[in-house]
Amino acid sequence: MMKSNAPMPSGPINGANLTAETRNYPWHRNAEVTEFNGAVSRVIADLDNDREGELVHSLLEIEMPVGDIASNILLRQVAKGVLPIDLAILIAGPVARYIEIIAKDNGMPAKMDMTDESHQTINGTMLRAELGMPTKEKQDVEDQLQEFVQPDVSGFMSMPSEGVAASPDEQQMMLGDLPTLEQEDTL
Amino acid sequence: MDFDQAVRMSAGKYLAGKLDLKNTQGVAEGEVKYTLEFFDDLERDMIDDDESQITEVEVIDDEE
Numbered sequence: 001m002m003k004s005n006a007p008m009p010s011g012p013i014n015g016a017n018l019t020a021e022t023r024n025y026p027w028h029r030n031a032e033v034t035e036f037n038g039a040v041s042r043v044i045a046d047l048d049n050d051r052e053g054e055l056v057h058s059l060l061e062i063e064m065p066v067g068d069i070a071s072n073i074l075l076r077q078v079a080k081g082v083l084p085i086d087l088a089i090l091i092a093g094p095v096a097r098y099i100e101i102i103a104k105d106n107g108m109p110a111k112m113d114m115t116d117e118s119h120q121t122i123n124g125t126m127l128r129a130e131l132g133m134p135t136k137e138k139q140d141v142e143d144q145l146q147e148f149v150q151p152d153v154s155g156f157m158s159m160p161s162e163g164v165a166a167s168p169d170e171q172q173m174m175l176g177d178l179p180t181l182e183q184e185d186t187l
Numbered sequence: 188m189d190f191d192q193a194v195r196m197s198a199g200k201y202l203a204g205k206l207d208l209k210n211t212q213g214v215a216e217g218e219v220k221y222t223l224e225f226f227d228d229l230e231r232d233m234i235d236d237d238e239s240q241i242t243e244v245e246v247i248d249d250e251e
Binding site: 035066067070071 | 190191192193194195196197198199200201202206208211219220221223226229230233234237
């Protein structure tokens with residue numbers, strides 16, 4: 001076999017994108033909305049929707065900066081294939097302003113600081129607690145309790161589980177070994 | 188720069204009235220609908236609506 005003396009390319013190979021397997025993610029397709037006014041209208045309509053609205057309320061209640069809320073909302077829109085990523089960045093201002101109005105209308109604080117220092121990452125436990133969803137730890141405890149409380153559904157002849165079996169005295173009585181009158185008096 | 192930073196920068200510029208949208212698709216031909224003034228009016232309307240709802244409830248209470 002002949003060995004090629006051509007140097008290895010330092011950049012992407014031309015046409016590699018046409019042969020590589022690409023998954024069919026929504027953001028790989030053309031976005032649904034591609035113009036500014038339409039994009040803002042779409043996001044505002046989604047924020048007025050119950051599900052998105054609840055999410056925004058919950059994030060405002062945990063006093064998350066409005067910039068971060070807008071970022072999360074817009075990233076969801078990009079992931080769903082509604083907006084292209086550059087347009088999502090362009091409409092961040094109107095979306096942030098609308099979230100501020102929602103906050104003011106509901107008497108909630110709106111942190112409008114747009115500096116990097118204000119950035120706050122979403123903590124899953126925090127969000128679950130605010131949305132009234134059980135946290136993982138709480139869910140584990142509840143599962144354990146459920147197992148403990150669950151009635152014994154095993155068969156009649158199966159081995160009784162620990163703590164369910166009668167005490168040795170009760171077992172003796174069940175076998176006909178009744179206590180004498182003297183023993184009853186002491187009881 | 189990541190997406191979060193870009194969003195905060197864009198929002199900061201818009202709120203300061205410094206976001207230039209002249210060459211943005213869908214804006215070049217028409218006007219920007221969602222300006223800062225638009226949202227100021229919207230905010231005023233929403234607050235006015237809330238206040239009028241409160242006074243309506245008060246009127247009903249007075250009649251009772």
